[in-house]
Amino acid sequence: MTTNRDQALAVEMRGITKRFPGIIANDRVDFDVRRGEVHTLLGENGAGKSTLMQVLSGLYQPNEGEILIQGEKVDLKSPRDSMDAGIGMVYQRFMLVKKHTVIENVILGLQEFGAIINYRRAIKKIKEISREYGLEIDPNAHIWNLSIGEQQRVEIVKMLFRNVEILILDEPTAVLTPQEATELFNTVRVLTGQGKSIIFISHKLNEVMEISDRITILRKGKKVTTVRKEDTDERGLANLMVGREVLLDIHREETATEEEVLTVTGVTAVDDRFLPALNGVDFRVHKGEILGLAGVSGNGQRELEQVLTGLRQPTGGTAVLGDKEIAGRSPGEIIRDGLACIPSDRHGVGTAPGLDFMTNIILKTYRYPPIASGIFLNYKVARKEAEKLQEQFDIKVPSLHAPVRLLSGGNLQKVIIAREVTSNPKFLLAVHPTRGLDIGATEYVRKQLEKLKRQGVAILLISEDLEELITLSDRVAAIYEGKITGTIPARDATIEKLGLLMTGQAI
Numbered sequence: 001m002t003t004n005r006d007q008a009l010a011v012e013m014r015g016i017t018k019r020f021p022g023i024i025a026n027d028r029v030d031f032d033v034r035r036g037e038v039h040t041l042l043g044e045n046g047a048g049k050s051t052l053m054q055v056l057s058g059l060y061q062p063n064e065g066e067i068l069i070q071g072e073k074v075d076l077k078s079p080r081d082s083m084d085a086g087i088g089m090v091y092q093r094f095m096l097v098k099k100h101t102v103i104e105n106v107i108l109g110l111q112e113f114g115a116i117i118n119y120r121r122a123i124k125k126i127k128e129i130s131r132e133y134g135l136e137i138d139p140n141a142h143i144w145n146l147s148i149g150e151q152q153r154v155e156i157v158k159m160l161f162r163n164v165e166i167l168i169l170d171e172p173t174a175v176l177t178p179q180e181a182t183e184l185f186n187t188v189r190v191l192t193g194q195g196k197s198i199i200f201i202s203h204k205l206n207e208v209m210e211i212s213d214r215i216t217i218l219r220k221g222k223k224v225t226t227v228r229k230e231d232t233d234e235r236g237l238a239n240l241m242v243g244r245e246v247l248l249d250i251h252r253e254e255t256a257t258e259e260e261v262l263t264v265t266g267v268t269a270v271d272d273r274f275l276p277a278l279n280g281v282d283f284r285v286h287k288g289e290i291l292g293l294a295g296v297s298g299n300g301q302r303e304l305e306q307v308l309t310g311l312r313q314p315t316g317g318t319a320v321l322g323d324k325e326i327a328g329r330s331p332g333e334i335i336r337d338g339l340a341c342i343p344s345d346r347h348g349v350g351t352a353p354g355l356d357f358m359t360n361i362i363l364k365t366y367r368y369p370p371i372a373s374g375i376f377l378n379y380k381v382a383r384k385e386a387e388k389l390q391e392q393f394d395i396k397v398p399s400l401h402a403p404v405r406l407l408s409g410g411n412l413q414k415v416i417i418a419r420e421v422t423s424n425p426k427f428l429l430a431v432h433p434t435r436g437l438d439i440g441a442t443e444y445v446r447k448q449l450e451k452l453k454r455q456g457v458a459i460l461l462i463s464e465d466l467e468e469l470i471t472l473s474d475r476v477a478a479i480y481e482g483k484i485t486g487t488i489p490a491r492d493a494t495i496e497k498l499g500l501l502m503t504g505q506a507i
C-alpha cells in the first residue's frame, strides 16, 4: 500500500455524509487539503460548504465517513477536539463577545480548560502574531469599537494564538472592503508560506482564482470535482458550480441617451437619529443607462433609497423624476410617475410576507383596470396575470396562494422583479438586487436589468458587489459619507479605483 506521506496531506475527509431532517447537506463528500495549500470550497448557496466545514470543526458529527488529520484518524466530537487537532474555523457570523476586549476574547475559553493565562505574556504573543501575519490589532480595544474587518482579524488572531495548522475561513471577504480583502490575502500567503493550510469558502470567482491552489466544487451536497487553479478559469468554475453554461459577463450595450430621467441635485437628508446622512448628493441617470453606485454600507445608501422612493423627506436639494419633484410626494404618487424599485429590504418594503404569491405579484397593478373592476379585484384576471408572470419569470411556488415568506431568496427576488418590470417604469432603483442570490438567480436578475435598460429605462443600481457594478453599469459613482466622491465610465473602472473612492480618497 502506498501512503500519502509525500503529498503531506493535512486533512483528509472521506465519504462524509451529513443529513438534516429532510435534506442531505453533504452526500459522500471526499475532500483533502495539503500542507501549505489554499484549498477553496466553491458552490452556490446551500451547496453544503458550511456544513462540511462545520463537520471538520467538530460542530456537527457526520452520519457517515471518516476524517484524518496529518495522517491520523480522528474522532471530532466537539469544537474543542477539532481545535486540539489543530483546526480553527472563522465562522460567517463572528463569535466574539462584544463587550470584552480583544485580549479577553482571544484567551476566552482557554481559561475554562485550566490553562493559566499570563496576561502580559498573552499580550506579547498577540502582538507578535499581529506583526508576523499583518493582522494589525490593538489588544486592549473593545470589540464593539472595532470595524467588521478588525473583528475578523481578531478571530484569526484567536485561532493563531491556539497554534492552529489548518484555518477555515467561511466567506471571509463577504464583509470586507477591497483593500481589506487584499490585506487578508496577504495574511493568507504568509500563513501558507509557513506550511499552514487554509480552507477558503467563497463564491466570488475572481477571488477564488486569485488565492487558491486547488478548488473543490460542491453542488447540491455532492462533490462535483477538484481542479487545480492552473487548469481552470472563472467561466469554467461558474459552469461547474451551476452545472450548465452560464453567462456572467453581460455584453454591455451602449443605449444611454442624453435625456435625463432622474436629476438629483444637492440632496441632503438626516438618518433616523437626525444625524446628517446625505450631505449634498448630485447625480443624474439617463434614459437607457445604468448608473452604478458603489459604497461601503452605511454611507447614505439607505437614506438615498428612502428619499427616492418617498419614504424619507430630504432636508434640502432637489430630486426630479421626469419633470416632477420627488420631495413632498408619497410613494404611491412617485410610483405613478414612473418609479419602480427592487428594495434592499425584500421582506419588509419589498413584499407583504404574510400575503400569498398572487397578491404580491399583482400588488402594484391591482388598483387599475383590468384587474380592478370598480373597487373589487377581478379574481379571474388577477389569477391569470399571476400565472402568466409565474411562468414567464420561472418562479417556483407551491401554489398561487402560498405565502411569499415561504419562498427562497431567489424566487422572492423574482416576484419583486416580475412585479416591478411589468409596471412599465421610467426609472428603476435596484438596491443590492443580487445580494444573497446564487449564481443562477444572479444571472437571471442581471439579464432582466439589461433588458430594461435596452427598453429605455433609466436604472440606478446600488450595490456592494463591485464586480457587478462594473459589469452592469455604464458609469459607476461612489458614495462616501453621504457625498458622491467621483463617477467613472465603467470601462475605466477598476476595483482598486472604486475602493479608493469608496473610502473618500482621490484616484
Ligand SMILES: Nc1ncnc2c1ncn2[C@@H]1O[C@H](COP(=O)(O)OP(=O)(O)O)[C@@H](O)[C@H]1O
Binding pocket: 020, 021, 023, 024, 025, 043, 044, 045, 046, 047, 048, 049, 050, 051, 052
Ligand atoms: N442546522 C441545519 N439544520 C437543517 N438544515 C440545515 C442546517 N444547516 C444547513 N442546512 C441545510 O443544508 C444545506 C447546505 O447548507 P450549507 O452547508 O449552509 O450550504 P452553503 O454553506 O454551501 O451555502 C442547505 O439546504 C441548508 O438549508
Ligand SMILES: [Mg+2]
Binding pocket: 049, 050, 051
Ligand atoms: Mg455557507
